Amino acid sequence: MTTRSMTVAGIMSGTSADGIDVAIVRITAGKLRPRLTLIAHHGIPYPAALRRAVLAAMNSASTSTAELARLNWRLGIAYAQAVSATLKQNPVALDLIGSHGQTLYHQARASTYAGRSFACTWQAGEAQVIAATLGVPVVSNFRPADMLAGGQGAPLVPLLDYVLFGHPTRGRVLQNIGGIANLTAIPAAATRDQVVAFDTGPGNMVMDALALELFGKRYDRNGAIAASGKVLAPVLTAALRNPYFALEPPRTAGREEFGREYAAKFLAACRRTSKNPADAVATATALTAETIVRSYRQFVRRKMRSAQSSTSTIDYIVSGGGARNNTLMAMLSARLAPLGCELASSEEFGLPAEAKEAAAFALLAWQTWHCKPGNVPAATGATRPAILGQVTYV
Numbered sequence: 001m002t003t004r005s006m007t008v009a010g011i012m013s014g015t016s017a018d019g020i021d022v023a024i025v026r027i028t029a030g031k032l033r034p035r036l037t038l039i040a041h042h043g044i045p046y047p048a049a050l051r052r053a054v055l056a057a058m059n060s061a062s063t064s065t066a067e068l069a070r071l072n073w074r075l076g077i078a079y080a081q082a083v084s085a086t087l088k089q090n091p092v093a094l095d096l097i098g099s100h101g102q103t104l105y106h107q108a109r110a111s112t113y114a115g116r117s118f119a120c121t122w123q124a125g126e127a128q129v130i131a132a133t134l135g136v137p138v139v140s141n142f143r144p145a146d147m148l149a150g151g152q153g154a155p156l157v158p159l160l161d162y163v164l165f166g167h168p169t170r171g172r173v174l175q176n177i178g179g180i181a182n183l184t185a186i187p188a189a190a191t192r193d194q195v196v197a198f199d200t201g202p203g204n205m206v207m208d209a210l211a212l213e214l215f216g217k218r219y220d221r222n223g224a225i226a227a228s229g230k231v232l233a234p235v236l237t238a239a240l241r242n243p244y245f246a247l248e249p250p251r252t253a254g255r256e257e258f259g260r261e262y263a264a265k266f267l268a269a270c271r272r273t274s275k276n277p278a279d280a281v282a283t284a285t286a287l288t289a290e291t292i293v294r295s296y297r298q299f300v301r302r303k304m305r306s307a308q309s310s311t312s313t314i315d316y317i318v319s320g321g322g323a324r325n326n327t328l329m330a331m332l333s334a335r336l337a338p339l340g341c342e343l344a345s346s347e348e349f350g351l352p353a354e355a356k357e358a359a360a361f362a363l364l365a366w367q368t369w370h371c372k373p374g375n376v377p378a379a380t381g382a383t384r385p386a387i388l389g390q391v392t393y394v
Contacts, residue, residue, distance in 0.1 A: 004028075004029075005026060005027065005029075006026075006027050006028075006095040006096055007024065007025070007026055007039070007093060007094055007095050007096075008024070008026075008027055008094070008095060008096045008098060008362040008363075008365055008366050009022055009023070009024050009025075009083050009086070009094050009096075009097045009098070009362060010022070010023045010024075010025065010097075010098045010100075010357075010358040010359050010361035010362030010363070010365065011079050011083065011097065011098065011099040011100060011125075011130075011361065012100045012357040012358040012360075012361055013046075013075075013100070013102045013125075014103075014178040014179050014357065015103060015205060015254055015255060016178055016179035016203075016204055016205060016208060016321065017046065017051055017054045017055055017058065017102065017179070018051070018208075018218060018219070018321075019043060019044055019045040019046045019051075020043070020044045020046070020078060020079060020082040021041065021042075021043050021354055021355065021357065021358040022041060022042045022044070022082050022083055022086040023038060023040070023355040023356075023358035023359040023362055024038075024039040024040045024041070024086060024092060024362075025037065025038055025359050025363070026039055027362065027363060027366045029370075033162075033163045033166075034163060034363065034366065036160075036163065036164060036359065038350070038351060038352075039090060039092060040086060040089065040090035040092075041086075041352055041354065041355035041358065041359075042082070042085060042086040042089065042090075043354050044081075044082045044085060046078070050074060050075075050078060053067075053071050053074070054071070054075075054102055054104075055260075057071055057104050057124075058103075058105075058259065059255065068124070071104075071124055072124040072125065072126050073126050073129060075101070075102050075124050075125035075126070076125050076126030076127065076128070076129030077129055077133075079099055079125050079129075080134055083097065083134055084133075084134065094134070094136045095136070096136065096138075096365050096366065096369055097131070097134065097137070097138045097139070097365065098139045098142075098361040098365025098366075098368075098389075099125055099127060099130055099138055099139070100123060100140075100142060100357075100361045101124055101125035101140060101141070102123060102124050102125055103121070103122070103254065104122050104123070104124050105120070105121065105122045106121045106122075106153065106154070106252065106254045107119055107120050107121065108121075108147075108152035108153060108154065108251075108252045109152070119147050119152075120147075121144060123141065123142075125140070127140040127141070127390075127392040128392050130392075135394050136394065137369075137391055137392065137393050138391070138392045139364070139365035139368045139389040139391055139392075140389060140390060140392065141389055142156055142361070142364055142374065142389045143156070145375075145386040145388045145389065146382050146386050146388060148386075149375070149382040149383055149384050149385075149386040150381065150382050150383040150384075151250070151375060151377065151380030151381045151382030151383075152250055152251070152252045152380050152381050153252070153380065154252040154380065155184070155199065155252070155379055155380070156360065156361075156374065156375065156380075156388070157176060157184065157356070157357055157360040158174075158184040158195050158197040158376040159192075159360070159363060159367070159374055160356070160359060160360035160364075161174040161186060161195070162184070162190075162192055162195050163363065164349075165317065165349065166186050166190060167186070167189075167315075168188065168189050169189070170188055170312070170314075170315055171185075171186065171187050171188045171312070171314045172185075172186045172314070172315040172316075172317060173186070173296065173300065173304070173314060173315070173341070174186070175200075175316060175317065175318045175332075176203075176318075176357065177203040177288065177292075177318060177319070177320040177321065177322025177323060177325075178203050178204060178320040179202075179203055179204055179205040179208070179254075179255075180199050180201070180202065180203050180253050180258070181199065181200045181201060181202065181203035181288060181291070181292055181320075181322065182197065182198065182199045182200060182203075183198065183292070183295065183296065183300070184196070184197040184379065185197065185303065187303060187304050187306075188312075192376060193377075194378065195376050195379060196249065196299070196300060196303060196378060197249075197378075197379030197380075198249035198250050198251050198252070198295070198299070198379065199251055199253040200291050200292045200295040200296075201244060201245060201253060201258065201287075201288070201291035201292075202253075202258040202262075202284075202287060202288055202291065203288055203320065204219065204288070204320075204321050204325075205255070205258050205259065205263070206258060206262065206266055206284040206287065206288070207219070207220055207284045207285055207288065207325075207328075208220075209260065209263035209267075210263060210266075210267055210270075210277075210280050210281050210284050211225060211281055213263075213267065214267075214277040214280060214281065215281075220281055220325065222324065222326050223285065223326045223327025223328055223329075223330075225278050225281045225282075226278070226281045226282040226284075226285040226325075226327040226328070227282075227327045228278045228282075229276055229277075229278030229279040229280070229281055229282035229283075230274075230276075230279050230282055231279075231282050231283050231286040232270055232273045232274055232279055232280075232282075232283045235266070235269045235270050235273055235283050236283055236286050236287060236290065238269065239269075239283075239287050240290060240291070240294075244257055245291055245294065245295075248299070250379060250381035266280075266283075267280055270283055282327075285325070285327055285328050285331065286331060289328055289332050290335070292332060293332065293335040293336060293339070296336070296339065296341070297339060301339060312340075313342045314339075314342070315342060315344060316332075316341040316342060317344050317345070317348075317349060318332070318343065318344070318345055318346065318353070319345070319346035319351070319353040319356040319357075320354075320356070321354070323345050323346070323347075323353040324353065364388055364389065365389065367387070368387055368388055368389045368391065369391070373385030373386055373387055373388075374386070374387065374388040374389070375388060
């Protein structure tokens with residue numbers, strides 16, 4: 001297949017289920033790695049009815065075949081509309097689209113069902129709807145190939161992190177804070193095989209659930225609610241005993257671990273300790289910060305330090321919606337500074353926080369189109385590199 005420069009749109013809707021991010025990227029083959037230029041990005045909230053349907057499908061113990069079929073098709077329509085809206089503001093000719101889809105279920109480890117044990121995943125959003133509507137080929141369904149190669153199907157953003165942020169003399173940690181928080185650690189002068197990546201735990205997911213339940217807000221804008229409360233130490237200490245936080249990487253998490261049921265139990269514990277609802281949001285914010293810092297300290301710090309001078313600063317670069325939460329960022333800065341890390345936003349490196357994951361799936365689509373592996377086995381736990389996704393033609 002041709003390796004000419006291509007204009008690719010990446011579509012991402014994360015575990016927060018708050019909307020759709022689109023990034024349009026120009027990608028050109030390079031000697032060592034592809035070169036990316038961000039052309040445009042656009043975020044579109046889900047319509048209220050669609051968000052309710054997505055959340056219901058994620059959290060439901062049972063649902064109908066008709067509901068799931070309709071949701072899959074409706075998401076395809078929404079993704080096509082999101083790309084169209086982005087193109088209307090930034091007219092370019094697209095060569096390819098990469099659509100992550102909306103994760104409805106992700107079971108990274110094998111479990112028995114109907115007499116067989118296996119892992120599985122499902123990202124909804126009909127690719128043929130997108131391709132037919134926009135007249136552009138679509139790469140979708142990225143996770144299964146990695147899982148069938150022995151990986152957990154996540155995280156898949158580390159390839160973008162390596163391509164954009166790898167540095168010959170500086171160690172860098174790329175921390176994405178979406179619904180779930182995940183990091184990619186790239187030691188100075190690292191090869192692709194030396195990249196470490198995993199989900200640290202809840203990102204915005206628990207904070208958002210509490211902001212909605214207690215204050216009727218979809219999220220805690222700028223961390224203002226958390227800033228008005230205090231962290232409930234006993235609740236935080238108990239929450240940190242969750243077995244997930246002791247798991248060795250590679251590891252992944254989702255709503256199955258930190259979704260609606262988890263948030264309800266967390267809120268109940270907060271209410272037993274304090275009558276101030278802002279304290280619950282503050283404690284959820286501290287949980288995200290503390291699990292990020294502990295993950296770095298326990299699983300990453302030594303590897304980063306062994307690759308460069310122990311006195312050199314590590315660039316700790318944050319993206320995702322959590323980068324807009326001033327209270328969360330202040331907590332992270334205070335906890336990471338003693339570990340020799342300097343906190344920064346991905347925007348300071350030329351990539352807007354909201355565009356990163358969508359740009360990652362534009363890159364992964366480009367890799368697939370050119371029959372190149374897209375996973376980083378050291379991050380997902382796969383036994384081999386794998387070409388990810390399926391191509392839907394016009």
